[in-house]
Amino acid sequence: MTALQPPPLAPLLALRGLRKSHASQVVLRDITLDVPEHDCLVLVGASGSGKSTLLRCINLLDEVDDGEIVFAGRDIADPRINPDSVRGQIGMVFQAYNLFPHMTVLENIVLAPVRVFGRERAEAEAAARQMLDRVGLLDKAGRKPDQLSGGQQQRVAIARALVNQPRLMLFDEVTSALDPELVLEVLSLLRDLKNDGMTMLVATHEMGFARRVADRVCLLSRGAIAECAPPEAFFDAPQSEAAKHFLGAIRGAGRV
Amino acid sequence: MTALQPPPLAPLLALRGLRKSHASQVVLRDITLDVPEHDCLVLVGASGSGKSTLLRCINLLDEVDDGEIVFAGRDIADPRINPDSVRGQIGMVFQAYNLFPHMTVLENIVLAPVRVFGRERAEAEAAARQMLDRVGLLDKAGRKPDQLSGGQQQRVAIARALVNQPRLMLFDEVTSALDPELVLEVLSLLRDLKNDGMTMLVATHEMGFARRVADRVCLLSRGAIAECAPPEAFFDAPQSEAAKHFLGAIRGAGRV
Amino acid sequence: ASSAPAAPSAAPAAAADLSACKPGDMPTHTPGVLTIATDDPAYAPWFVGNDPANGQGFESAVAYAVAQQMGYPADKVKWVKVPFNAAVSPAPKAFDFDINQFSISAERQKVVDFSTPYYAATQVVVGLQGGALKDVKAVADLTGAKLGAQVGTTSLIALRNGIKPSSPPAVFDTNDLAVAALKAGQVDGIVVDLPTAFYMTGSDQLGGKGLIVGQIPSGAAASGDSADDPFGLLLEKGSAMTPCVSQAVDALRAAGTLDKLAGRWLTQQGAPIL
Amino acid sequence: MTSDAPQDSWQPSKRAQERTAWRRARARRSALVAGVSTLAVIAILVALVLATPGWPLVRDSFFDWRYGLQVLPDIARGLMVNVAIMLGCGAVIVVLGLLIAWCRTLPGAVFFPLRALAAAYTDLFRGLPLILLLLLLGFGVPGLRLAWLPSSGLFWGCVALVLTYSAYVAEVFRAGIESVHPSQRAAARSLGLSHSLTMRCVVVPQAARRVMPPLLNDLVSLQKDSGLISVLGVTYDAVLQARIASAESFNLTPYVVAGLLFVLLTIPMTRLTDWLARRQGWTAAGGAL
Amino acid sequence: MTSDAPQDSWQPSKRAQERTAWRRARARRSALVAGVSTLAVIAILVALVLATPGWPLVRDSFFDWRYGLQVLPDIARGLMVNVAIMLGCGAVIVVLGLLIAWCRTLPGAVFFPLRALAAAYTDLFRGLPLILLLLLLGFGVPGLRLAWLPSSGLFWGCVALVLTYSAYVAEVFRAGIESVHPSQRAAARSLGLSHSLTMRCVVVPQAARRVMPPLLNDLVSLQKDSGLISVLGVTYDAVLQARIASAESFNLTPYVVAGLLFVLLTIPMTRLTDWLARRQGWTAAGGAL
Numbered sequence A, B: 001m002t003a004l005q006p007p008p009l010a011p012l013l014a015l016r017g018l019r020k021s022h023a024s025q026v027v028l029r030d031i032t033l034d035v036p037e038h039d040c041l042v043l044v045g046a047s048g049s050g051k052s053t054l055l056r057c058i059n060l061l062d063e064v065d066d067g068e069i070v071f072a073g074r075d076i077a078d079p080r081i082n083p084d085s086v087r088g089q090i091g092m093v094f095q096a097y098n099l100f101p102h103m104t105v106l107e108n109i110v111l112a113p114v115r116v117f118g119r120e121r122a123e124a125e126a127a128a129r130q131m132l133d134r135v136g137l138l139d140k141a142g143r144k145p146d147q148l149s150g151g152q153q154q155r156v157a158i159a160r161a162l163v164n165q166p167r168l169m170l171f172d173e174v175t176s177a178l179d180p181e182l183v184l185e186v187l188s189l190l191r192d193l194k195n196d197g198m199t200m201l202v203a204t205h206e207m208g209f210a211r212r213v214a215d216r217v218c219l220l221s222r223g224a225i226a227e228c229a230p231p232e233a234f235f236d237a238p239q240s241e242a243a244k245h246f247l248g249a250i251r252g253a254g255r256v
Numbered sequence C: 001a002s003s004a005p006a007a008p009s010a011a012p013a014a015a016a017d018l019s020a021c022k023p024g025d026m027p028t029h030t031p032g033v034l035t036i037a038t039d040d041p042a043y044a045p046w047f048v049g050n051d052p053a054n055g056q057g058f059e060s061a062v063a064y065a066v067a068q069q070m071g072y073p074a075d076k077v078k079w080v081k082v083p084f085n086a087a088v089s090p091a092p093k094a095f096d097f098d099i100n101q102f103s104i105s106a107e108r109q110k111v112v113d114f115s116t117p118y119y120a121a122t123q124v125v126v127g128l129q130g131g132a133l134k135d136v137k138a139v140a141d142l143t144g145a146k147l148g149a150q151v152g153t154t155s156l157i158a159l160r161n162g163i164k165p166s167s168p169p170a171v172f173d174t175n176d177l178a179v180a181a182l183k184a185g186q187v188d189g190i191v192v193d194l195p196t197a198f199y200m201t202g203s204d205q206l207g208g209k210g211l212i213v214g215q216i217p218s219g220a221a222a223s224g225d226s227a228d229d230p231f232g233l234l235l236e237k238g239s240a241m242t243p244c245v246s247q248a249v250d251a252l253r254a255a256g257t258l259d260k261l262a263g264r265w266l267t268q269q270g271a272p273i274l
Numbered sequence D, E: 001m002t003s004d005a006p007q008d009s010w011q012p013s014k015r016a017q018e019r020t021a022w023r024r025a026r027a028r029r030s031a032l033v034a035g036v037s038t039l040a041v042i043a044i045l046v047a048l049v050l051a052t053p054g055w056p057l058v059r060d061s062f063f064d065w066r067y068g069l070q071v072l073p074d075i076a077r078g079l080m081v082n083v084a085i086m087l088g089c090g091a092v093i094v095v096l097g098l099l100i101a102w103c104r105t106l107p108g109a110v111f112f113p114l115r116a117l118a119a120a121y122t123d124l125f126r127g128l129p130l131i132l133l134l135l136l137l138g139f140g141v142p143g144l145r146l147a148w149l150p151s152s153g154l155f156w157g158c159v160a161l162v163l164t165y166s167a168y169v170a171e172v173f174r175a176g177i178e179s180v181h182p183s184q185r186a187a188a189r190s191l192g193l194s195h196s197l198t199m200r201c202v203v204v205p206q207a208a209r210r211v212m213p214p215l216l217n218d219l220v221s222l223q224k225d226s227g228l229i230s231v232l233g234v235t236y237d238a239v240l241q242a243r244i245a246s247a248e249s250f251n252l253t254p255y256v257v258a259g260l261l262f263v264l265l266t267i268p269m270t271r272l273t274d275w276l277a278r279r280q281g282w283t284a285a286g287g288a289l
């Protein structure tokens, strides 16, 4: 799959020496990472290794202690940057979905297009309905999030992030609440997105997913990048100790 | 695995013609199901098929419209039953974890032992720490849930439910936020539990998990039980149309 | 302006059996002591220095005189502070009588007893020197002015009925607030009883800039049954002491004591009649 | 991808019918028990009161219905004043309170001064007794005799009410805003919404519903306190009307009349806001657990 | 299973230091701008006021510090009364309010009567003006002349305060309780906690922190209203002391003194509850987003 794409010139997103700590605990240490345009980079790692934190930092939801986050040529970690202009171009799906409970599914989705991007409501709703149809929830458009199952909420969160047509998507455990069939659907959705030119950073525990969609797989271990490689190389010929250990554990779990 | 156990006499949990609707939507229809003591029954099904709702009904968190829930010989769907006495014997892990954000991890876990079962605080804390150690979070005992990663929260929720030593455990997507290594750990935890005589009802999208732990796998489809069979039979020789379709989709997703 | 009214007819209980009035030995609230109440703060010129027990000020002096008359010398008098609402409420009263410029009316006598009147005040308008009322010569000149008075007083009734202002009068909780409003220019004038008016203009309460515009003609103040504003001592409804207190007031009036005290403590003359 | 269970022609089983009947019967019984015992308690209290030696005097003082009816028109007219002030000031208060709460919840070190100012405002005006503000503004400011300042006592009275109550309402809103989980804010910001859009579209709507009852508290209490403007001698609110009437007659019935009118007025307000709050969002009272 | 990143000997890079410096500078600049502009506004206002023709009179009326100092001890003594009543009644009010809120949030049809009673209580006592309750209880009840009933005006005044304020506080707590997501209740019940244990251990603690600011609103306002008991003629609170002092001197400075004392008293209360609320749970004000 990667072979079909021409090698990208400048990465859309480049992390340089990123560091983030919570109180006394260092969560991310010296993260350096490139995500070329149109690429799909999958982050794997043990629970608590810092995947969600990394995605939050890229979306400027957490302030980093040190390092650069170069997005489309600009260092967005700089406090002089207006984060809103950046976030509008980056979509994020949260591990806990974070839907707005006081809005219906449709309102959740059209909020940003109408308020931030100034699209016509009718047009935004049409786009939202199309997104909902793609994730199989058109009939739930008028529901409140609390009236949806876990998987349904997750799909709404995906639709909400995608409807903004961001340049970079951050997915945090995007398929954790989905049944296998839906995983397939979301997977093909992501593939479509990639073909449409979307750049993606996906944190996941689904190794099958990593194998099938990733251009590169990066292993996060104790807050640092242990290894980054194309999926074949990562899964079949891991170089680092951490990756070998991780993959060994996965094989034991029968997950690859 | 099932062959090693003597065939159970009376089921610990028996559902008879259960029905549940939300407003105008029927979520569960005519569910009839037996869970023998010491068995592990795995519920699979598409997102929105009603798995979480079924678990909530069994734990009397939702009132059923019709049908019986016979637990340990008593019909607990009867409104004359005191639900608290029942819930104390049934543990539940929620899909969204539902930890108490104002309490530390340790306080979350010792709440029920101390308040409901009247155990000594010191003794309860010792038991809680032991549980935390089992799920690898002993060092996080003093943290608030908001300071934990998704997988850490899920493990705390598991520990909180298990420390009560219930007779029946209901797990809703118990491994969704866990990395493969942890899945393995939780899986072995569940197996230990089973060996200790625990009865379990597990809703999951992890087919590997279903295959390895289940005594029986039941497919929920559009609110009804489509098929119930031992895992080998369910995965390798499905009978119902719904199961065939479901498994076909899963194979496509490369999840089995 | 009149001081002590001539006839004690305003108090119907006056004709009751007086044989129970044994000097110095009456069914008082605290046996052997006469408990007299007034409000806190107690205003000049009726009291001086917010201390009713010093015998200074008209009402303090009247109270001691009445007590003396009833056989209670000054050392057998105890003062208590009772707010207006408590004095008029149906709760058991913690005093034998209350002296605080209570105007006698039939309506009020349904809930409390009054002695015969010990003083009758006329109502006057007070403004500021150089203020909006400086050229007022007749009641008719006042109808367009912004006037105010204290709630629950005959002043307010006189303002309403005697002047018939074109805009509703400003109503204040206390005369202090009425004065503050006058000073702040929120009202053109306030209606008070004559002694109070003299006190206001004589003290530095109005910064020496007060002006007594004139009396509201008696009769113009008519509120139902009373022509002017007779003050009575207030007692608990059905109190056994009412006739005795009235008897004492009557005796003081007859002896000219009330007039003498009024002359000593109250300035009563000198306001033009409008 | 998935779809819900289709509608069916379900008939409740006999067991379900029996359960429903049992639940209904129990609810009926509890309503009956509560109703009867409440009535009994009230009846006993009333009987006790009626039998007391002081009752006739108390009745004449507080429950003289003939007199009450007579003063009713005046007091009702006074109530209109309360309502008018409440509505006029209420709107300003809610907007101002929200603004202050907003300032207090602005993020980052840069906004510290604004937060501090907002906190100082709240501290000052919540702490000051309303009566002082009324006197200071109602008498003090016109006393400065500045031609270009409004000198209407009503105006300054309303300003005093607005200052005091906006401080209260700001605290109510702040509590509401802080009760919205930060993950909601994170989600909104991640969609590109600015801080102020996040507040307007996501945080405040969720907060607003949660703060309805305490907000209504403040409006109800504003409605009653609006009468305090009458210390400035500018309005005849219901309580002042009652005071005038009762001071004239030494009869406290007018207060009772005013009190009942206030209660009658607040009940529909309460029901309305409860309904508004409940229409959207989850609700707990009377829920299943 | 997993473990966190180990501590390291990190030194902020030059870039990080430069960023921190820039953030600090900006925060300092905004503090400076805000400070200077606030001071300027205050200075201009003060200058304007001082230049008015009415200022000398207003100053003598409201800001006669010599006289203020003279009446300070009396007013401070009055404030002790306010505080004592606030503390005494406050405790009862919080407990009673919580109880009523609890009743209003009991689940199921069986508890409908209790919910309705609690709602009626709130409607009635929140709607009634405090002054009416004070008069009715303070004068009406002793007026019944029942020997076995307490006849102390202070007692009945406190009862009136408790009735009124518990209705307010109940609404505040109700809002807090209903703002806790039902999934929290579900989790607690699934652990076997009874409804009341769930309330006590899970719902109310979360609610309590969220309702701190509006609750403090009510306590502050209770502290001020506690002075209203003095209409019964039983206490000398700060405002009554101010009234007495100002009647003696025709000077409104005592009100200003009382007001300042009230403010000084509420500020530490505010800081304390804010700190309590912030100590646990998430917090929004000044957060990152």
Ligand SMILES: Nc1ncnc2c1ncn2[C@@H]1O[C@H](COP(=O)(O)OP(=O)(O)OP(=O)(O)O)[C@@H](O)[C@H]1O
Pocket (backbone or CB within 6 Å): A022, A023, A025, A027, A045, A046, A047, A048, A049, A050, A051, A052, A053, A054, A095, B146, B147, B148, B149, B150, B151, B152, B177, B178, B179, E004
């Ligand atoms: N607010 C916080 N305060 C303190 N520590 C935190 C906070 N948030 C996260 N952490 C810690 O940071 C580490 C990384 O958390 P993060 O959520 O990034 O992990 P993750 O890789 O996404 O894990 P998971 O796969 O379980 O979701 C964890 O050990 C967590 O306990």
Ligand SMILES: Nc1ncnc2c1ncn2[C@@H]1O[C@H](COP(=O)(O)OP(=O)(O)OP(=O)(O)O)[C@@H](O)[C@H]1O
Pocket (backbone or CB within 6 Å): A146, A147, A148, A149, A150, A151, A152, A177, A178, A179, B022, B023, B025, B027, B045, B046, B047, B048, B049, B050, B051, B052, B053, B054, B095, D004
């Ligand atoms: N409170 C509610 N009101 C209305 N409909 C609801 C409510 N809760 C759940 N539903 C609906 O009931 C159906 C079953 O939901 P449930 O949560 O049981 O699904 P699930 O099998 O657990 O799905 P998932 O795998 O996505 O978690 C869904 O279609 C959902 O939309």
Ligand SMILES: [Mg+2]
Pocket (backbone or CB within 6 Å): A051, A052, A053, A095, A172, B149, B150, B151
């Ligand atoms: Mg995570």
Ligand SMILES: [Mg+2]
Pocket (backbone or CB within 6 Å): A149, A150, A151, B051, B052, B053, B095, B172
């Ligand atoms: Mg579910």
